[in-house]
Amino acid sequence: MKRYIFLILTLLIIPTAQAYDLEKDVVEFKLPNGMRWLLVERHRAPVFSGIVMIRAGGADESPGKTGIAHMFEHMAFKGSSKLGTRDFAKEKPILEEIERAGDELTKESQKERPDEQKVKDLTAKLKALQEEAAKYQIKNEVWEVMGRNGAADLNAYTSKDATAYHSSMPINRLEMWMDVISQMVADPVYREFYTERSVILEERRGGIENDPDGKMSELILETAFQNGPYHWPVIGSAKDVAGLTIADAREFHGKFYVAPNMVGVLVGDFKIGEAKHLIKKYFGAIPSSKPVSQDKNYGNEGGREKRFGFDAEPASAVAYHKPTLPDPSEFVFDVIDVLLCSGPTSRLEKRLVYDEKVAREVSCSDSYPGSRLNNLMLIWMEPNRPHGPDELVTKVQEELERIKKEPITDEELLRVRTKVTATMLYALERNMGLAMSLAEFETVFNDWRLIVKYPKLIDQVTKEDIMNLARKYFPKDKMIEIIRVREPKK
Amino acid sequence: MKKFPDMSLRAQRSNLMKSVGLPRPFQGLAMTFSAILILTTILIGCSPSPKDEIGRMEKVPMPKFTEPTVDSGVLPNGIRYYLLEDHQLPIAQMNIITKTGSIYEPADKLGLAKLLGIVLRTGGTKNMTPEDVDRAFDNMAAEAGIGLGSEMGEAGIKVLSKDREKALSLFFDLLFAPRFDLKRTELGKIKIIEALKREDDYPEQVVGREFKKLVYGDSSPWARRPTNESVRKLTIDDLKKFHEKYFVPSNMIVAAAGDFDKASFIELLKKFTQDVPNHQVDFPKVPPVELKFPSQEKRIARPLTQSYIEAGHLGIKRHNPDKYALEIMDTILGAPLFKSRLMEDIRSNRGLAYTIASDFGWGTDYGLFNIYVDTKSQTENQVIDLIRAHLTRMKEKGDVTEAELDFAKKAVLNKLIFEFDNSFKIVTSRARYFFYGYPDNYWHIYRDSIEKVTLEDVKRVSREYLHPEGLSIAIVGPK
Numbered sequence: 015m016k017r018y019i020f021l022i023l024t025l026l027i028i029p030t031a032q033a034y035d036l037e038k039d040v041v042e043f044k045l046p047n048g049m050r051w052l053l054v055e056r057h058r059a060p061v062f063s064g065i066v067m068i069r070a071g072g073a074d075e076s077p078g079k080t081g082i083a084h085m086f087e088h089m090a091f092k093g094s095s096k097l098g099t100r101d102f103a104k105e106k107p108i109l110e111e112i113e114r115a116g117d118e119l120t121k122e123s124q125k126e127r128p129d130e131q132k133v134k135d136l137t138a139k140l141k142a143l144q145e146e147a148a149k150y151q152i153k154n155e156v157w158e159v160m161g162r163n164g165a166a167d168l169n170a171y172t173s174k175d176a177t178a179y180h181s182s183m184p185i186n187r188l189e190m191w192m193d194v195i196s197q198m199v200a201d202p203v204y205r206e207f208y209t210e211r212s213v214i215l216e217e218r219r220g221g222i223e224n225d226p227d228g229k230m231s232e233l234i235l236e237t238a239f240q241n242g243p244y245h246w247p248v249i250g251s252a253k254d255v256a257g258l259t260i261a262d263a264r265e266f267h268g269k270f271y272v273a274p275n276m277v278g279v280l281v282g283d284f285k286i287g288e289a290k291h292l293i294k295k296y297f298g299a300i301p302s303s304k305p306v307s308q309d310k311n312y313g314n315e316g317g318r319e320k321r322f323g324f325d326a327e328p329a330s331a332v333a334y335h336k337p338t339l340p341d342p343s344e345f346v347f348d349v350i351d352v353l354l355c356s357g358p359t360s361r362l363e364k365r366l367v368y369d370e371k372v373a374r375e376v377s378c379s380d381s382y383p384g385s386r387l388n389n390l391m392l393i394w395m396e397p398n399r400p401h402g403p404d405e406l407v408t409k410v411q412e413e414l415e416r417i418k419k420e421p422i423t424d425e426e427l428l429r430v431r432t433k434v435t436a437t438m439l440y441a442l443e444r445n446m447g448l449a450m451s452l453a454e455f456e457t458v459f460n461d462w463r464l465i466v467k468y469p470k471l472i473d474q475v476t477k478e479d480i481m482n483l484a485r486k487y488f489p490k491d492k493m494i495e496i497i498r499v500r501e502p503k504k
Numbered sequence: 505m506k507k508f509p510d511m512s513l514r515a516q517r518s519n520l521m522k523s524v525g526l527p528r529p530f531q532g533l534a535m536t537f538s539a540i541l542i543l544t545t546i547l548i549g550c551s552p553s554p555k556d557e558i559g560r561m562e563k564v565p566m567p568k569f570t571e572p573t574v575d576s577g578v579l580p581n582g583i584r585y586y587l588l589e590d591h592q593l594p595i596a597q598m599n600i601i602t603k604t605g606s607i608y609e610p611a612d613k614l615g616l617a618k619l620l621g622i623v624l625r626t627g628g629t630k631n632m633t634p635e636d637v638d639r640a641f642d643n644m645a646a647e648a649g650i651g652l653g654s655e656m657g658e659a660g661i662k663v664l665s666k667d668r669e670k671a672l673s674l675f676f677d678l679l680f681a682p683r684f685d686l687k688r689t690e691l692g693k694i695k696i697i698e699a700l701k702r703e704d705d706y707p708e709q710v711v712g713r714e715f716k717k718l719v720y721g722d723s724s725p726w727a728r729r730p731t732n733e734s735v736r737k738l739t740i741d742d743l744k745k746f747h748e749k750y751f752v753p754s755n756m757i758v759a760a761a762g763d764f765d766k767a768s769f770i771e772l773l774k775k776f777t778q779d780v781p782n783h784q785v786d787f788p789k790v791p792p793v794e795l796k797f798p799s800q801e802k803r804i805a806r807p808l809t810q811s812y813i814e815a816g817h818l819g820i821k822r823h824n825p826d827k828y829a830l831e832i833m834d835t836i837l838g839a840p841l842f843k844s845r846l847m848e849d850i851r852s853n854r855g856l857a858y859t860i861a862s863d864f865g866w867g868t869d870y871g872l873f874n875i876y877v878d879t880k881s882q883t884e885n886q887v888i889d890l891i892r893a894h895l896t897r898m899k900e901k902g903d904v905t906e907a908e909l910d911f912a913k914k915a916v917l918n919k920l921i922f923e924f925d926n927s928f929k930i931v932t933s934r935a936r937y938f939f940y941g942y943p944d945n946y947w948h949i950y951r952d953s954i955e956k957v958t959l960e961d962v963k964r965v966s967r968e969y970l971h972p973e974g975l976s977i978a979i980v981g982p983k
Contacts (some may be wrong), residue, residue, distance in 0.1 A: 057533050059925040060569045157842035184921050190561040212855030220878050224808045226705050294921025326705035358638040374698045398698050429643050436645030503807035
């Protein structure tokens with residue numbers, strides 16, 4: 015766990031700083047349907063930040079339907095049976111026809127040799143139907159209502175682990191936030207699905223096809239994870255996305271957007287009682303069916319290498335497979351992450367960037383690409399010319415060997431502890447930072463209190479733990495290596 | 505188990521999180537002084553909504569709110585300060601603004617300002633080696649940064665409040681007693697040259713750079729870029745001269761907030777700055793931007809599956825009183841909310857782009873008005889035609905509706921309260937007002953001026969300031 019731009023924490027154990035007791039500030043509230051809420055009053059300004067997070071992400075997709083979690087997230091912004099429509103009773107039958115035509119068109123287009131006339135006819139039919147439906151629709155009404163009422167950072171994101179919808183608003187719009195966000199997650203209407211599919215394909219072109227880092231991260235996943243849902247990126251494969259249908263989105267929503275899978279967090283200038291009342295009113299009716307997701311770890315082999323060409327400067331990545339929580343080694347990995355990659359005195363940054371000047375950037379992530387399943391310790395580097403990407407990999411290897419052989423110094427251990435506590439404290443400052451972190455811990459680990467315990471757990475990590483872990487998880491022959499070299503495109 | 509994605513890691517930026525909105529290149533623009541500004545009261549929704557429920561909720565009034573009082577003053581040496589105590593968390597933050605930057609670089613020393621920022625931060629102090637400074641900051645978990653932009657230098661530090669005296673002492677030494685370490689200077693040059701090279705790998709950055717050059721001209725201080733050659737030739741002596749000229753107390757503004765006592769903080773400021781040599785800075789004359797609107801296009805051929813397009817022309821100067829009406833016009837046209845004409849037409853209706861947004865900017869000289877979009881190569885021409893058509897419509901048709909005006913004003917005004925949700929934000933805004941020549945109560949002026957914008961104003965400024973016939977268009981994409 016390292017430089018969380020937004021992350022969290024509390025319970026200062028730095029001796030002279032006064033402690034901030036987060037545990038005391040958080041009020042837990044569970045609805046009868048199983049949805050969990052965490053509420054923190056903060057009265058600095060008449061605003062609040064709110065987030066609803068669903069334990070549904072890329073990890074819940076199956077091959078052939080990759081990208082559906084993210085596709086659904088886009089659809090949530092298209093409104094509900096109340097938002098985004100002038101007359102839902104009249105709009106609904108047209109939407110049903112659109113779905114049938116869109117289905118047929120998708121099926122035909124996905125064929126190896128599509129019938130061109132049929133594709134053309136169906137496209138025209140779909141277009142006509144969409145124009146018909148548009149008569150009853152109010153474009154982007156979710157954005158309009160929220161925007162008009164002062165929503166700041168209204169957005170959503172999908173990761174491999176979860177999907178989140180969030181916004182900060184002036185405090186007099188708390189009920190509006192409840193109303194709009196609850197409709198988005200509980201009553202989605204699949205408007206403009208096929209246009210949005212094109213938008214996402216556009217997003218994919220920008221984020222992966224034309225972006226050297228996007229391409230590289232896709233290849234890291236593909237190479238490291240031969241099995242299971244960490245094999246593909248959140249946005250999904252182009253082929254799968256092009257074949258997604260409304261039925262897929264509806265099925266995904268029905269399965270995973272159930273109350274026991276959902277966590278809400280509010281931080282701001284409200285009274286707990288008032289917030290609870292509104293939560294009951296707006297989120298109480300979400301179905302409480304049991305979540306179906308059963309996380310399961312797949313066998314994935316290390317010791318693989320992938321080199322690829324891209325019309326861009328070179329880069330390299332080194333990765334090792336590692337377990338996730340509840341395996342206690344997680345905290346040791348967190349220490350190693352800071353030790354290697356946080357600040358100009360951290361081992362890799364000091365050696366590669368400052369002393370030897372061979373890299374312009376080194377960064378680490380010790381839970382790539384997510385935390386629900388066993389994941390990767392990943393080190394990402396960009397060489398300075400004339401040094402090459404392979405040279406960096408060799409040097410990282412040497413540093414990992416050093417960790418296996420020599421205990422880290424007392425100064426390093428103390429520095430790591432100070433940094434972990436301080437960076438978390440820095441992140442607490444913003445309402446949204448706190449809200450997101452509480453939501454992430456509760457959604458992914460089912461335990462927001464882990465935040466409170468975290469500095470202590472880091473303090474318990476010993477020099478021996480670090481050496482033992484490095485020996486166990488970083489054997490040379492298990493290294494995964496991804497190298498990007500410049501290859502001009504024609 | 506990092507539970508909030510680390511956006512500093514490229515891999516995560518690109519692939520781990522996928523969002524529905526906030527186009528990447530435009531996220532930062534909220535900070536161009538327009539949106540940064542503020543408000544105390546909030547408009548109460550008064551337009552009838554088609555939905556009774558929503559309409560009812562829009563009538564809930566804002567509770568009474570008193571702005572926190574910022575302490576400000578000027579030290580005998582000319583340093584201006586804005587301070588706010590906030591004891592919620594045991595941390596302290598400070599930002600120092602210096603009037604300096606790349607527009608003041610001599611034409612044969614491009615890159616000097618950027619290099620100075622890096623060397624001040626990483627090059628040690630008279631008393632400490634760079635390595636010792638790194639260790640001192642890292643051991644305190646202090647986050648410190650120094651950077652010089654085109655007309656403003658910023659030096660910021662965030663630290664646990666118990667360490668503030670130690671950290672400030674060291675931080676002021678970086679600014680006033682730098683070591684200009686030779687090795688770190690060489691490293692700084694490598695960093696800049698490598699970054700220049702890598703910029704070419706990201707089409708959205710290339711298009712931004714080329715658009716600026718197209719509008720201002722290659723050699724304009726507002727658009728020119730350092731080259732490998734110009735950076736290699738820079739000397740420590742160049743750095744020293746530039747530093748000596750601008751980094752003096754009379755040319756600096758301090759903004760600080762957090763867990764400290766104001767009186768003792770002022771004492772610290774005095775202690776760390778009173779013996780620093782001082783003078784009034786004589787700023788070099790920056791050639792003015794010539795106001796013209798040529799129709800021109802520049803294409804950078806790249807074998808991509810998308811075209812990255814930036815289109816626009818010169819904007820206005822910062823103190824132009826029409827800026828408020830233009831801000832509303834821009835919100836209606838394409839500001840990065842989904843409810844804009846460009847977003848609705850080009851993304852929502854036609855699925856032609858993931859990112860499309862406009863920004864009507866102002867600056868010390870003429871700012872930039874630009875529209876950014878990326879689209880698959882096959883639809884490049886279609887998208888450019890649509891942009892031109894929207895601009896022409898805005899300029900000539902005068903068909904902005906009351907509903908559009910109402911939405912735009914509320915969207916701008918109702919968000920202003922967020923200027924007060926963070927103490928450090930409050931003091932840095934105040935420091936910026938002063939830097940840009942606004943009065944202390946500028947946010948009131950801003951709010952009142954936005955409230956007063958009428959439909960006629962929007963139509964008039966659209967006619968006067970939009971030039972669809974004089975567009976500069978930069979494109980990165982397949983030939």
